[in-house]
Amino acid sequence: MSVPFTDGGLAAQVDQYRRLFAAGYTDFWSLEATGWDAFTPLSMVAAQLPEARFGTAIVPVFSRGAATLAGHAAAMSELIGDRFTLGIGASTPTIIENWNGLPYEDPFHRTKDTLTFLRQALAGEKVTEEYRTFSVKGFQLQRAADGAILSWVSVDDVPQIKEIVGVDKDIAARLFVCLSTDRERVLESARRNIAWYANAPAYRAFHEWCGRGEEFGPMWPKWDAGDRRGALGAIPESVVDALVVNGSPQECVQHSVFRPPVSTSRSSISIPSAPRTLKRPCCWRRQGARHEHRRPGSTPGTVDWRRVAFHDEGNSGDEPIDRRSTCRRRLL
Numbered sequence: 536m537s538v539p540f541t542d543g544g545l546a547a548q549v550d551q552y553r554r555l556f557a558a559g560y561t562d563f564w565s566l567e568a569t570g571w572d573a574f575t576p577l578s579m580v581a582a583q584l585p586e587a588r589f590g591t592a593i594v595p596v597f598s599r600g601a602a603t604l605a606g607h608a609a610a611m612s613e614l615i616g617d618r619f620t621l622g623i624g625a626s627t628p629t630i631i632e633n634w635n636g637l638p639y640e641d642p643f644h645r646t647k648d649t650l651t652f653l654r655q656a657l658a659g660e661k662v663t664e665e666y667r668t669f670s671v672k673g674f675q676l677q678r679a680a681d682g683a684i685l686s687w688v689s690v691d692d693v694p695q696i697k698e699i700v701g702v703d704k705d706i707a708a709r710l711f712v713c714l715s716t717d718r719e720r721v722l723e724s725a726r727r728n729i730a731w732y733a734n735a736p737a738y739r740a741f742h743e744w745c746g747r748g749e750e751f752g753p754m755w756p757k758w759d760a761g762d763r764r765g766a767l768g769a770i771p772e773s774v775v776d777a778l779v780v781n782g783s784p785q786e787c788v789q790h791s792v793f794r795p796p797v798s799t800s801r802s803s804i805s806i807p808s809a810p811r812t813l814k815r816p817c818c819w820r821r822q823g824a825r826h827e828h829r830r831p832g833s834t835p836g837t838v839d840w841r842r843v844a845f846h847d848e849g850n851s852g853d854e855p856i857d858r859r860s861t862c863r864r865r866l867l
Contacts, residue, residue, distance in 0.1 A: 536560045537592075537709065539576040552580045556587050564592040564622075564684075564709065568630060574607050581615045588618045592684045592709055595626035596649040597642075598635050601669060604649065605656040605676050612657075620707060622684030623649055627735035642737050644668050682706055687732055689777035690792045692745045710792055713781040725779040726767045734758045734766075750774050 536555055539548055552563065563580070565573040573591040581589055589611075594604065608621045625642035632639045648666035655662045661675040682705035683696065693706070700706060711728070715721050732738045733751060742751055750771050758766035775781070780790045 536563050538563045538565055538580075539571060541570055545571065545576055545579060548576075549580055549583055552584060552587075556584050561586075562588045562590065562707070564590045564707070566592055567594055567598070567626075569634075574611060577619070578611065578614055581618070588620070589615055590620035590684065590707060591622045592686065592707065593622040593624035593626070595631060596623050596646050597626060597631045597637050597639060601649060601652045601671055602656075602674050602676075605653055605674070608653065608657060609676050620682065620684070620705065621653070622707070623653070624684070624686075625737040627732070627737070629735075641668055643740070646737075685709065687711070687729065687738060687742075687778055688745070691777070695745065711779045712787055713779055714784050714787055715781060716783050721779070721781045722772065722775055723767075725775045725781070726770045729770055729774065729778060730754065730758065730763075730767055733770075747774065 538552070539545055540551065555563075563577065563584075565571075565576050567573045573594050577589040577591070581587075594607075596604070599607070604623070611619045611621070623646065625646045626639075628639040631637050645668040648668045652662060652664065652666065652671060655664070656674060656676040659676070661673065662671050663673055664671050683700040685693070685696065685706065685708040688696070688708060693708070697704075697706065711725075713721050713725060733742055734755065739751075739755065742748070750773065754766045754769040757769055780787050780792060782790075
């Protein structure tokens with residue numbers, strides 16, 4: 536499950552995590568974009584769920600110094616032990632340059648250099664090294680880790696990835712799920728989410744490597760030219776179906792990504808954000824018993840994102856959640 540949820544304070548979410556774990560969700564994965572940092576939400580709940588596993592998917596390699604990142608990893612490992620997995624990545628120019636004011640240069644080698652440094656530092660070595668993208672002098676820490684964190688992949692991509700990572704390595708994947716039979720709404724929402732990532736340099740190179748260059752080929756030049764609407768329309772339905780599990784709850788459960796043999800050792804479910812044309816999503820903030828938010832006289836919309844009901848814009852009250860916060864929706 537992707538955490539934290541964006542429709543409430545951190546401290547109030549601990550009980551939700553307990554209920555999710557009791558319902559069968561064993562892994563909790565955080566990320567860093569527009570909300571909280573990746574480490575605090577996991578450390579908050581780790582002591583409450585001593586059998587759950589936690590990970591970051593992902594922490595950008597540009598927004599922290601190498602030693603600071605190693606310190607975060609060491610602290611989480613000390614707190615959670617082998618139940619913690621550190622996932623790092625290049626992130627995107629928007630997050631690094633526009634939001635953090637840092638240069639986004641040579642993302643592949645920056646990620647590779649950071650990984651090399653972390654392997655050395657977390658193994659207990661004293662590191663003095665001139666890497667291609669940064670240098671470290673005299674830093675020493677402890678512990679080691681290895682594996683891969685996957686995002687925006689299809690089940691068919693995993694065997695190819697395992698050949699590079701190693702068949703004996705720990706591999707986790709974030710799975711995007713849209714519980715809806717409204718095909719047009721699914722395509723609109725999924726295409727917006729896919730385009731935002733697939734046009735970032737690291738993700739573009741990744742999808743080209745996975746063999747989607749021909750499918751994404753018509754979309755990339757439109758996006759580069761500023762034709763956002765044309766770019767969204769150029770994303771084939773086949774790509775949407777490969778990257779986003781969608782359909783009725785019964786159809787989603789039967790999807791091959793949820794059925795054995797499972798080619799990843801861990802997975803995290805993420806709910807793509809709804810398009811702006813959808814009605815405003817609302818959700819009970821009440822603790823305790825499970826609720827499906829349906830006020831008397833309200834008209835639910837057509838998209839059901841894991842028990843989140845969409846109501847008419849005219850139905851005020853009940854603490855409506857901003858439509859930009861529908862990603863990683865809490866499951867009641």
